[in-house]
Amino acid sequence: MRCASKRQFLQSVGGIVGASALLSFASLEQAIAQVATLAPATLAQDDQFWRSIRKRFTPASDFIQLENGYYSLAADPVLDAYVGHVRRINKLSSFYMRGRQADDMLAVRAHLARLLGCSQDELIVTRNTTESLDSVIAGFDWKAGDEAVMAEQDYGSMLDMFKLQARRHGMRNNIVSLPLHPQGDDEIVELYSNAITPKTRLLMICHMVNITGQILPVRKIVDVAHAKGVPVMVDGAHTFGQLDFRIGDLDCDYYGSSLHKWLGAPLGVGLLYVRRERIKALWPMFGDASFADDDIRKLNHSGTRPVATDLAIIDAIRFHESIGIERKSARLRYLQRYWTDRVRGGKRIVLHTPEQPQRSCAIANVGIEGIAPAQLAKTLLDKYRIFTVAIDGAGVHGVRVTPQLFTTTAELDTLVKALREIAATTT
Numbered sequence: 001m002r003c004a005s006k007r008q009f010l011q012s013v014g015g016i017v018g019a020s021a022l023l024s025f026a027s028l029e030q031a032i033a034q035v036a037t038l039a040p041a042t043l044a045q046d047d048q049f050w051r052s053i054r055k056r057f058t059p060a061s062d063f064i065q066l067e068n069g070y071y072s073l074a075a076d077p078v079l080d081a082y083v084g085h086v087r088r089i090n091k092l093s094s095f096y097m098r099g100r101q102a103d104d105m106l107a108v109r110a111h112l113a114r115l116l117g118c119s120q121d122e123l124i125v126t127r128n129t130t131e132s133l134d135s136v137i138a139g140f141d142w143k144a145g146d147e148a149v150m151a152e153q154d155y156g157s158m159l160d161m162f163k164l165q166a167r168r169h170g171m172r173n174n175i176v177s178l179p180l181h182p183q184g185d186d187e188i189v190e191l192y193s194n195a196i197t198p199k200t201r202l203l204m205i206c207h208m209v210n211i212t213g214q215i216l217p218v219r220k221i222v223d224v225a226h227a228k229g230v231p232v233m234v235d236g237a238h239t240f241g242q243l244d245f246r247i248g249d250l251d252c253d254y255y256g257s258s259l260h261k262w263l264g265a266p267l268g269v270g271l272l273y274v275r276r277e278r279i280k281a282l283w284p285m286f287g288d289a290s291f292a293d294d295d296i297r298k299l300n301h302s303g304t305r306p307v308a309t310d311l312a313i314i315d316a317i318r319f320h321e322s323i324g325i326e327r328k329s330a331r332l333r334y335l336q337r338y339w340t341d342r343v344r345g346g347k348r349i350v351l352h353t354p355e356q357p358q359r360s361c362a363i364a365n366v367g368i369e370g371i372a373p374a375q376l377a378k379t380l381l382d383k384y385r386i387f388t389v390a391i392d393g394a395g396v397h398g399v400r401v402t403p404q405l406f407t408t409t410a411e412l413d414t415l416v417k418a419l420r421e422i423a424a425t426t427t
Contacts, residue, residue, distance in 0.1 A: 024077035040330035057406040063385040069402035081315035085308035117246030124300040129237035130157040132256030132272035139282035144170030147199040185217040207239040213363025265316035332362035335403040339412040348423040367398025384418040
């Protein structure tokens with residue numbers, strides 16, 4: 001989409017975006033144009049360029065933020081545009097909500113669908129991945145004896161929703177455990193394939209495991225499941241905006257993601273994709289007689305919502321596409337390898353993320369033998385001012401480290417130094 005048409009669209013969703021936001025976007029696009037001929041892998045190592053990108057964010061200055069996988073701050077141009085949406089909608093209030101909201105949200109859905117590679121009639125905007133995937137899990141017409149397949153390394157909220165369906169309907173959850181360092185795709189595919197039985201009605205997999213960063217061979221698993229007549233739901237919380245793919249590459253039946261993670265939208269927005277022929281069979285969580293059974297909007301009844309956040313999705317998409325997914329993904333993978341390559345194999349240091357480059361991107365998990373994950377996270381924060389999150393379960397015992405585009409190699413040098421010192425001094 002050309003710059004002029006982007007500005008026109010920004011004006012169409014909630015009013016004119018502030019001049020400062022438009023100038024920031026234009027400045028970013030000019031900076032990207034200067035490096036357009038460089039290969040993404042080459043640009044990924046250009047710290048000077050990425051320092052210029054960092055200037056378009058305002059991270060905290062009193063600690064090193066390495067927990068961006070939970071919620072990553074929006075870039076300043078996106079934040080400025082978001083504030084403009086808030087002011088515009090606040091000014092128009094119910095006049096906007098009753099007169100413009102529906103049309104603007106259709107436009108936002110259209111742009112998200114274009115980015116994901118699906119029809120807007122197969123996609124809705126939600127608050128987060130949990131809401132998206134729990135809507136699918138709860139939307140199944142489960143019967144006693146039905147089965148679902150998942151992994152113990154899947155996200156806790158979805159596992160809890162499956163447990164709730166088991167209590168309520170008498171269905172059964174077949175839980176596998178993923179190898180942290182698989183020898184190859186076949187090992188993972190076989191694990192899921194063996195868990196499928198004639199009673200399996202749904203298989204859930206992570207595109208990227210949130211606690212370790214491991215990327216799963218989704219398409220191969222989907223192909224095996226489909227061959228056995230089982231639909232597949234993909235947890236894409238950490239892949240939309242981080243990896244270069246389209247929904248057709250996965251061929252899954254359901255896909256959910258959070259847009260306030262790697263796309264960089266303001267806090268509180270996600271998406272749900274449902275393959276067209278799967279929509280009708282899902283029960284909505286909330287009653288809404290406005291839409292037909294085969295209309296995905298039946299799953300999107302949320303009452304009055306802070307629509308300014310939804311409108312800012314298009315601003316986040318503009319920032320994201322200005323940089324380009326290939327450049328973004330290459331830089332995130334480079335940042336992860338920058339620090340993991342320096343500590344992997346170190347005395348008492350244990351990495352829970354696969355070593356093969358194709359099996360991970362930004363996220364990695366590291367532990368130190370003899371120290372509890374919570375204590376490691378506390379030491380990193382208290383002594384070195386590095387913020388991470390402790391993971392202690394499902395065979396993973398360490399801290400999750402998630403850099404973002406504004407993360408510098410100097411900050412990761414501090415992490416490496418800290419891990420080495422802690423490993424050398426802790427008894």
